[in-house]
Amino acid sequence: MKAHVARSAWWGKFLAAGAMTALIVGIDSTPKSAYADGIIQADDDVWISIGVGIRSSFNSIEGAAGGHYSNDFKMDTVRLYINGQMHKYVKFMFNAECFNCNIGGGGTGFANNSNIGLLDAIGRFEFHEMANLWIGRTLVPSERVEMVGEFYAATFDPFRTPFFPQDFSSNFPSGPNGAPGGQNGAYGRSNGAVFFGKIHPFGTHLLYVASVFTGTRGGPNQTGSLMYAGRLQWNLLNDEINPGYYASGTYYGTAGDILAISGNVLHQKDGAGNPVTGAISDFTGISVELLVEKPMPNDMGVFTFSGEFKRFFANYGIQAFEPGNGAFGNCFCIFNGHSWSVLGLYLIPNEIGIGRFQPYVRFIEINPRYANERNEWEAGVNYIISGHNARISAYYRYGDFNGNAGLYTYIAPEQVVQKVDSFHLALQLQY
Secondary structure: OOOOOOHHHHHHHHHHHHHHHHHHHOOOOOOOOOOOOEEEEEEOOEEEEEEEEEEEEEEEEEOOOOOOEEEEEEEEEEEEEEEEEEEOOEEEEEEEEEOHHHHOOOOOOHHHHOOEEEEEEEEEEEEEOOEEEEEEEEEOOOOHHHHHOOOOOOOOOOOOOOOOHHHOHHHOOOOHHHOOOOOOOOOOEEEEEEEEEEEOHHHOEEEEEEEEEOOOOEOOEOOOOOEEEEEEEEEOOOOOOOOOOOOOOOOOOOOOOEEEEEEEEEEEEEEEEEOOOOEEEEEEEEEEEEEEEEEOHHHOOEEEEEEEEEEEEOOOOHHHOOOOOOOOOOOEOOOOEEEEEEEEEEEOOOOEOOEEEEEEEEEEEEEEOOOOOEEEEEEEEEEEEEOEOEEEEEEEEEEOOOOOOOHHHHOOOOOOOOOEEEEEEEEEEEO
16 A cells, blocks of 8 residues: 655645745735847847746655655756847747756766757748748647647646657657758757648637658658648637747636637658567557636636647557667657546636736546556646746646656556655746
8 A cells, every 4th residue: 555654744845835935925026017028129020039938846756665755956947039030021939948957967067967959940931820831940730738838838847648759759869861860859849841820710710730840760760751740729719829830728818718629630650669679650649629718707717727638649569669678778669549638727816915826636647558547636726926927836746657667657568656646846937
């Protein structure tokens, strides 16, 4: 039977959270307006802007044996934004990320845990609402949570269901037929072209996205096949106004009534499997999502609900795994199976200190083909100071995603995991 930490230890964690909250709400300063940015402007059609974002957290996670908790502070994200325009229809975007600030790079040198690298580099040809083209390293159109990213999600850690290949493919450095490696990004990015636009049939709002990318290179893909991705988002009530084909996990009521149904399909030939054992498969990923946001009458707060169903097809077979060579060995073993999640949030209308509280609850279930079913409950509260630009979160999790085998073992053949408790405090700031 799973051992539980003493009740007094849990009270200590909640008292720490309470002290942190009390300190914050007691601040007697006025935050800057949401979505502020620094712009250097030559004229109406020529300008450049710069911004920064940081996300940091404290995490206390129950150990595999039960009772003992790890305690650590992390720099989850450090990001630099640069955007600009040099012509009425031509813009660019450059974003950099501290990739190793979170995971560490090994060794003891300073640079091993602070490497800054390229996240996005996009040429943006934006002619009309109905027809636009982005070229470069950019987000692959996929599920809403990827289009939202870390900073515009409704919760601090939104990525709890299986990842698409573009979150992993940069780990394969060798291209086919002697082509240079390292042709892909990370964090949902790849090199390619995205064509998108928006139309308004019968007073609704339909966003369409079609794209082609390098995708997975090396590993199972030795023929140089490309990755194709498409996405549709249909807003039946108010429109969602975001840059390009991006999205948001919540608008805190500022967009009015939102009812959005969206879905995507992503496919790459020879996109998964193990070239050493010969167990190679095409990859196809599908997701369907719903977002509902309702500002309640008489200024009674904002209710937000989102749900997602995701199905991955990667039939490389159990023979792709290599016993004794780690869970994956030479296998690019993308998840095969389905998952679903639901999330509900309520933004309390009254300000306390400099912000408003937003309690929420989330449930996730993952059903893999080669491992056992997993699920996780999460309950927490966000303290919203300035929309997505300034937010503090405290949340509790219970489930078997964080066992001694780690978050991603629902991909591989079953390993010993167990349900554990974890407690988290997190800060998000951007300008």
